[in-house]
Amino acid sequence: MASTIENRRRTPELRTFGSVIRRLREAAGLKQAELAALVNVSRAYIGHVELGKTRCRLDFAKRLDGALKADGEVVAAWNGLLESIKSVKYAAYFVNFPKVESTAKLIRVYETHVVNGLFQTEEYASAIVMDPDILNTRMNRQKQVMSAPAPKIFVVLEESVLHRQVGARDAMRRQLEYLLELSERSGVRLQVLPTVYVEDARAAFTIATQADRSDAAYLVTGMGGMTSADPDDLANLHERFASLQAEALNVRDTRALIRRVIEERWT
Missing domain, CATH: 3.30.870 (Endonuclease; Chain A)
Known part of the structure; x- marks a missing residue:
């Protein structure tokens, strides 16, 4: 049951955003724990973002962008995520x-x-x-x-x-x-x-x-x-x-x- 709920929350949009973070992190030669230390969060949280288990805030996306020296790519991906989920989750x-x-x-x-x-x-x-x-x-x-x-x-x-x-x-x-x-x-x-x-x-x-x-x-x-x-x-x-x-x-x-x-x- 728990895995079913988790899968529902892992939308394609969140997984796509997470894959961008993972690609940029690996390109920067950083492990999850190293990136976590740079942006002052736990390694587990970085893992959740990369797996599409959570949606981070814009201020955190900006911190990631700076830590990864991504020149705005993380922020652009976050904005794309926001646009894709504007049909907000009303019952x-x-x-x-x-x-x-x-x-x-x-x-x-x-x-x-x-x-x-x-x-x-x-x-x-x-x-x-x-x-x-x-x-x-x-x-x-x-x-x-x-x-x-x-x-x-x-x-x-x-x-x-x-x-x-x-x-x-x-x-x-x-x-x-x-x-x-x-x-x-x-x-x-x-x-x-x-x-x-x-x-x-x-x-x-x-x-x-x-x-x-x-x-x-x-x-x-x-x-x-x-x-x-x-x-x-x-x-x-x-x-x-x-x-x-x-x-x-x-x-x-x-x-x-x-x-x-x-x-x-x-x-």
Whole structure:
């Protein structure tokens, strides 16, 4: 099983980049341990890069380029690697939504089990996402959506999410503190939904609205999720979100509840 996972991570692009490093290292007459010493990493890490088991950062590629006196060839290979994997690793059922989300002027989110990916700290996200590439994709997605000019974001979050431990206790405290910080932003409206029954509110969903008022929605399902632009689906979700907001605490009471949960459960 472990070897199967490892093979999935060793993409052709990573193996190609690794072969460039190996060729340049051998041409320089260096052993892996000698190159590792020059760039201040372990020999094993150099081995992983050459085998395509990991993707190094640009700053490390530049250090390799200097150590190997490669005159920019390593950096060029790294840039080629980046271009080849720009179709970032979203889960298959999510693949149509990130582009819509990144250009939205308004985002409405209902979450039932975990903090929405846009609002997750890296600590919290890393307890959910095991693959480092997917984690990196999630954090980059956050930066893209939340950077200026950021959309208006309205979130209804089930109260149980505040109590459900994801990762370490300290990570939960920092995650809730981050929610408080985000809730103070002018374009964010965060409301917690107490444990009440809301008709048809059975699963998490997100609606992304563009400047031209067109909508697309991402709906969580038992098998992952689906993206829809069907007018009937969207009309139903708009109505559902309005019902959820009506039952949720207001913004100020939401902040007070989050502070109380931090103090009573996560401090």
